[in-house]
Amino acid sequence: MFLKSRENIIRFLFFLVIFLLLFFLGSIFFKSLNTTKIFVPDKLIGRSLPDFTAESFDDKNKYFTKNEIFNEKKYYLLNIWASWCGPCREEHPILIKLSNDHNLELVGLNFKDKKENALKFLNKSGNPYNKVLIDNNGSVSISLGAYGVPETFLINEKKIIELKFVGPLKNSDYKKILKKINYKNEN
Amino acid sequence: MKIKLVLFIVFNIIFNYNYVYSKNNNLDLHKQISKNIRCIVCQGQSIDESNSDFAINIKNLISAKLEEGLNEEEIYQFLKSRYGEWIVYKPELNINNFILWILPYALFIAGGFYIFTKLIKKKKKININRY
Numbered sequence: 001m002f003l004k005s006r007e008n009i010i011r012f013l014f015f016l017v018i019f020l021l022l023f024f025l026g027s028i029f030f031k032s033l034n035t036t037k038i039f040v041p042d043k044l045i046g047r048s049l050p051d052f053t054a055e056s057f058d059d060k061n062k063y064f065t066k067n068e069i070f071n072e073k074k075y076y077l078l079n080i081w082a083s084w085c086g087p088c089r090e091e092h093p094i095l096i097k098l099s100n101d102h103n104l105e106l107v108g109l110n111f112k113d114k115k116e117n118a119l120k121f122l123n124k125s126g127n128p129y130n131k132v133l134i135d136n137n138g139s140v141s142i143s144l145g146a147y148g149v150p151e152t153f154l155i156n157e158k159k160i161i162e163l164k165f166v167g168p169l170k171n172s173d174y175k176k177i178l179k180k181i182n183y184k185n186e187n
Numbered sequence: 188m189k190i191k192l193v194l195f196i197v198f199n200i201i202f203n204y205n206y207v208y209s210k211n212n213n214l215d216l217h218k219q220i221s222k223n224i225r226c227i228v229c230q231g232q233s234i235d236e237s238n239s240d241f242a243i244n245i246k247n248l249i250s251a252k253l254e255e256g257l258n259e260e261e262i263y264q265f266l267k268s269r270y271g272e273w274i275v276y277k278p279e280l281n282i283n284n285f286i287l288w289i290l291p292y293a294l295f296i297a298g299g300f301y302i303f304t305k306l307i308k309k310k311k312k313i314n315i316n317r318y
Contacts, residue, residue, distance in 0.1 A: 041269070
C-alpha cells in the first residue's frame, strides 16, 4: 500500500500540512473579502460623555462646559456639522423633524466652519438646534472621539452616550432615536 | 571562553540599549508620538504621514497636550480612551493578542534550543570519533 513505507507517510503528512495551511489562509482571505474595513470608534458608547469646553456660537466670549450644556434631565442629541459638508445637508431634514420632539434637546457643534456660512446655512435650511457651539480647531470633536462630520451622539439624562451615528442620519436612525427616547419616557 | 561570551552579550545589550535610548531622546517627541498613532480615516498611514483633516486635528491636539505638560504615555491614554486601542500602532498585551506578542520570542527560544541541541550532538559525535 501507498502508506506502507516511512518515506511515503512523511510525504503524505507534508502535503497534508501544506494543504491545510493553504486552506486556512484561503479561508481567511475569502472571509475578509466581505468584511467592512471602515473603522467606527465605539469606545465611548455606553460610557459617560467626556468633559469638554466649547465656545458659544452666539457669543464669542462665552464658553460652555459639559455640565452647563447638558444640564437638564432629558435626552440630548449632539450633532457635529458644518455648512461646507454635503452629507450634513442630507441629514438636515431629519434633524428638523427630531427638533419637534419635546423629549429631545438638540445641540449642534459647528466644526471648522466660517460663522457667516454657518449662519447662512441655518437661516436657509432652518435651525433645529437648541444650542449651537463652535469647534474651531477640531479639539472638541477629538475629545468626543469623533473623526469627521457629520457625526451624532444620543446622550441620556445621566450623560451617557447611548447611540452614535457616523455619517448622515438616515430614516432608520431617526426611528432608532425616537424609539429610544420615547420608550424611556413611557416607563 | 564562557566568561568572554557572557561579557560579550552583557556589553552588547548595554551599548545597544544606550544607543536606542539616546536616539529616542533626540527624536522630536511630537514626531515620535504622531508616528505611533494610526490615522483612522486614511488607514495604513500614521498621523505623521497624513495631511487629512483628522490627522491635522490630532497633531494640533498632541501639541496642545505636550504644552499642557502631558507625557507621551498620557497622550496615548487620552486617545485610547476616545478611540480605543486601535488608534495606537503598538498594542497592549492582552488576552486577545498575547499569541502575537509571545510567538516571536517563543520561535526565537525554540530556534536557539534547536541549534543548541544540534551543536551538542555534533560535538558529542566529534568527541566519540576522536576517542
